[in-house]
Amino acid sequence: MENKYFHSVILKPERCIGCTYCLRVCPTEAIRLKNKKASIIAQRCIDCGECIRICPNHAKSAITDNIEDIKGKFKYNVALVLPVLYGQFDTIYSPDKILSAIKYLGFDDVYDISQGAEIIGAIAEDIIKNHSTKPVISSSCPAILRLIQVRFPELIPNILDIETPTEISARIIKNRISKEKSLDIKDIGITLITPCTARVTSIKNPIGVEHSFIDSSISIKDIYVPILKVLSSGNVNETKHSMPTLNAMPTLNGIICNNSDDFSMFSSYRKSLSVNGIHNAISILEEIELGRLNNLSFIEIAACPGGCLGGPLVVENRYIALNNIKNIAKKLKNHVIDKSNINNYFEMYNNGSIRLVKSIEPRSVTRLDLDIKKSIKKLNLIQNILDKLPGINCGICGSPTCQAFAEDFVTGNRSDYICPVQEIERKKGLKEKNNMIVKDIMDRLNLKLAAGESGLKKEVKDVYTCDLLSWVMAHADAKSAWVTIQTHVNIVAVAVLLDLSCIIIPENAEISDETKNKADDESIPLLISDENAYKICYELHQELIR
């Protein structure tokens, strides 16, 4: 397990109110509440950004860089853009204009990832055909690759052995600029304008490659307003960019690959499927695991709803963004992938420069113990605990589900064994067991005992008030405290007949000795109050419902 795993998703504790929203949506159960604040278990987090998307208090955020810091670090700074960015703006701003605006903000050059996409588009069909483990799963969404590492390690062999369009583009750009400008590769910095956290994490912890060719990142959210200011100021001219960017439909398809069904690079393939949204992704991966999709050759999976257009760090609503992209696409020429360079691309693939050369390791985080025997024991213990829990998965205890609560306890990840729902039930039970007795009422309402001391331990379950004895006879329930201004001896007889607990006389009304003697004989406590009947009843009500 990686201990020093870098994560781009972070938490701002001062904003967290402990609402449990994020606990429920986290696909790897990586979030716990500790002292009423969410905290992320680093080994489990796949940086999908679901928690950022759902947090109503903006307590979840992403570590990205800012332009000024980046400028100081490298001699030559290049911004790399995903076409998702184009969809964030009104279509009066063409992609070329948007790219120019980014350059204006302080970059030496700016590109989008279309070249990487073009290369993948050209060679993928053959690679997929020859891939032995079907269905082949697209490698383009880093959050999905991490999800596979954590929850579906058996499917690692299914991952398409080609780097992401972003990585491929970054590599080509760096190498080319280095040659053209005679710069050391180290002096060229590539900044990804990112729609998601998963790609930010991949800069420091790439999957399937030794190191990333991208050096830093700025979220679309952070750079949106600066770009818009430049665009609306009219300070930039639309310049054509040096890379083959958005001049053709297939390229556009390519660069928005894994973005949405409408723009899937592979949608023309027969036997392919495109899935997006992390929870849909989990169900489809489960199906693959059970061998139900062996007849498919390729599956493109994106963690975000609607693909990268629904990334946690974008600005525009993804439906509007998709519409913008569609409108941009309409203006482009229809164009076929340029296959004249295909031999070069295959050469790049074969020499390993665009492949996942480093093996992708499973990150099994759910394992209870390294020793199978101990794991089995722990599982038994978990089951025993789980049988006693309410099973409503409320998350109030700080673990996302009752199952997670039991596991956290058994694996030592939580020290307390307090289920808040069980606590409420327990307290309710206590109240039911510890019924009030006459003595409790006497003490709490400050009543004077006039007679019937031997009945002070009688249980009190209800209160009744009325001064018409025949009415009382007809309606009062047993074990009630009876409040009445009548003081004559017959009240004791009524109390005995109905098995009332005690009689409370309001406003210090005088009681005859005959009544008192009778009450002593029958063990019916006679209690006297300074207050009137209304106030006595009010206070009794408070005592009994508490």
Added chain:
Amino acid sequence: MNNSLGVGYKFDIEKCDFIRAGQASSTIKKLLSKIGIDPLIIRRAAIAAYEAEINIVIHSNGGAISININPSFIQIIAEDKGPGIDNIELAMQDGYSTAPDWIREMGFGAGMGLSNMKKCSDCFNIDTEKGKYTKVTMKLFL
């Protein structure tokens, strides 16, 4: 069903419940990965359990899948009330199916279930009585 050596679970499966079919095998898969079983064995166990689950859903009048995991092997037992199997040898053949068309239209009933279950397990046994029950016992050694 707990004992000191292993851990056991039982999942009731209802007749024709295609919506929930797969839940038992999915849970079994999660349990096995928690124990730390080799992913390839988990995959075999999950597929075996899934095929058994689907068989109960398609062919029987309801039944249950139980799993017992102990340090040396996993045992999966699928037991149902149902029509039983007429001819086991025939049923084991790839592609032989008694499933009606509407089930085939759902993508099931290809006649691979039993042979797939056998392929995934190290020990495989069918016990059945016509008109009464079918009990499939599968063992996967760790």
